[in-house]
Amino acid sequence: MRPLSSSLWVLALFASSVSARFSDFEAFKDKFNLQENLGTLSIYHQPYFTGLSTAFPESCEIRQVHILQRHGSRNPASDDGLSSAIKLVEMQDKLLNGSLPINYTIPNNPFRFVRSWVPVINIRNTDQLSSMGRVELFEMGREVFTRYRELFDADVYYINTAAQQRVKESAEWYSYGMFGEEMANKTKFTYLAEDESPGSNSLSNYNSCPVYAENNIDLKEVNEAGLAWRNVFLPSIVNRLNPYFSNYNLTNEDVTSFFYLCAYELTLKDESDFCSLFNPSDIMNFEYSYDVEYSLYGGPSSKWVNVLGGPYVQSLANSLRSVYNESDYQKVFLAFTHDGQIIPVETALGFFPDITPEHPLPVTHNPYSYSMKTSSFVPFAGNLITELFHCQDQKYYVRHLVNQQVFPLTDCGYGPSNSPDGMCELSAYLNSPVRYNSTHNGTDIFNDACKAKPVNVTINY
Known part of the structure; x- marks a missing residue:
């Protein structure tokens, strides 16, 4: 069963973590989840x-918080290729009607559970939250309202x-969590x-950048890399599972569907017998397919x-x-989006220095130790929180939290503790070469490269 309680975020916020900055497979295989x-x-x-530590520094006061939040767990989407609702319902039907003859x-056939299996993926629920x-x-x-309560002093939140x-x-459920019955009066979307x-x-x-969207930029590379990696890691699994079928040759696509059935059944009912088909190495390689494509x-x-x-x-x-205008500044910023939009933001902030266009993630093997693990940065309900503090030395300091865990900024010095x-410090953060172009010219760069349309809505991140 999924380890969820009413204090989901508290558990995530205060749980202890491992010692390596970015753990490799060997570092956490013994507690593989x-x-x-x-x-x-x-x-x-x-x-x-x-x-x-995620606690507020003793010598500092929280002055501002920015929350960039992914949507929650969902049913399969309509436009996700091999993981689309249509593809997975087709696989469910094949298993039930015997066209995949077990x-x-x-x-001890690992597929014996299918005899009593009741599928949960339904076309009617495509794209919907679970x-x-x-x-x-x-x-x-x-939990956000509780943690940042002192910042919530406005009449309305945009x-x-x-x-x-x-x-x-x-966004609406999140707002109900913050404000309860007052949500309608306290928020404007x-x-x-x-x-x-x-x-x-x-x-x-992607879509607000016409040049990128209309020319399908990166799409060819994404598709080719995804196919190349699947052709590396799936054949051994196909060979392992194929003997459990009669007069049928499993394909890479079949096994990919089993992975997705595992993942979505966990999302929709907290457990899945399909997951028992795979060992930790299989799952790590499935995870890597996401990392390759999203990178x-x-x-x-x-x-x-x-x-x-x-x-x-x-x-x-x-x-x-x-915040340099002490008398008048917004304190709480809330924005909701998709996983595919959060990764580019974190990239523009300099989070993944080991991966570049010149040194992309390989498709010939899984290196295990690399920075951009989508599982860690953009799981369902994943978030990027930016905190701004004013400290006793009269300076402002920035800190990022990824899913309520402090991200180890290393390019712009330390906080008032003078230790990692x-x-x-705010000026060092904004002017670091890692993110200078984005913090000073991010919108202009976007508009020039994308030939973007003029902004016709008020956007306050």
């Missing part, structure tokens, strides 16, 4: 960063959200259409690495600078 290693289909969990005479997704977002809203229904609904009409923004950055699709392996996340980062930077604490 399949549900935390399914790429962007993983359950919400704390990433494997250095275990820095040989039940083989002792019940767990609603709980996740409600709980996160409640919330930006990508306009797809599951994102909108996630700006819905950003997931096309080019809103102009430069990072909540629907190429506007992520650190893409030549558009410094473009797509730029509008969010510059807006973030402008809001951070606003995940904090950077």
Whole structure:
């Protein structure tokens, strides 16, 4: 069963973590959790960063918080290729009607569960949040309000959200968690259409960038890399599982469907017999397929690495600078989007320096130790939180949390402790070469490269 309680975020926030900055396979194989290693289909969990304290520094006061939040757990989508709802329902039907003929005479056939199996993926629920997704977002809203209570002193909070229904609904559940029955009076939502009409923004950055979207930039590389990696890691699994069928030759696509059935059944009913078909190495390689593709699709392996996340980062930077006007600045910023939009933002912030267009993730093997693990950065309900503190030395400091775990910034010095604490002085943070272009010119770079339409909505990240 999924390890979820009413204190989901508290558990994620205060859980201890391992010692390595980015753990390799050997470092955590003994406590391997399949549900935390399914790429962007993983359950919400704390990433494997250095275990820095998430408490507010004693010598500092919290002054501002920015939350970039992915939607909650969902049903299969309509447009996800091999993981689409249509593909998975087709596989369910094949298993039930015998067109994938399981040989039940083989002792201990791992597919014997199919005899009594009741599928849970339904075309009617395509793209919708799962019940767990609603709980996740409600709980996160409640816990965020508790943690940052002193910042919530406005009459109304303006919330930006990508306009797809599951994102909108996630934002609403989150807001109910924050404000309860007062939600309708305390919030105003700006819905950003997931096309080019809103102009430069990072909540629907692929579609709001006409040059990128209309020319299918990165798509060929993504598809080729995904196919190449599947051809590396799937054949051995195909060979292992094929003997359990009669007069049928399993394909890579069949086994891929088994992986997705495992992941989505965990999302929808907390358990899945399909997961028992795979060992930890199989799951790690399935996870890696997500990392390869997301790193190429506007992520650190893409030549558009410094473009797509730029509008969010510059807006973030402008809001951070606003605190110098002590009497009038916004304190809480809330934005809701998809996994594919958060990775480019984190890339523009310099989170993945080991992966570049010149040194992309390989498709010939899984190196295990690398920075951009989608399971850790953008699981269901994943988030990026930016905190701004004012400290006793009269300086402002920035800190990032990824899924409520402090991200170890290393490019802009330390906080007031003068030791590695995940904090950077505001000016050093904004002017670091790692993110300078994005913090100063992110929107202009986006507009120039994308030929973006003029912004026709008020966007406050």
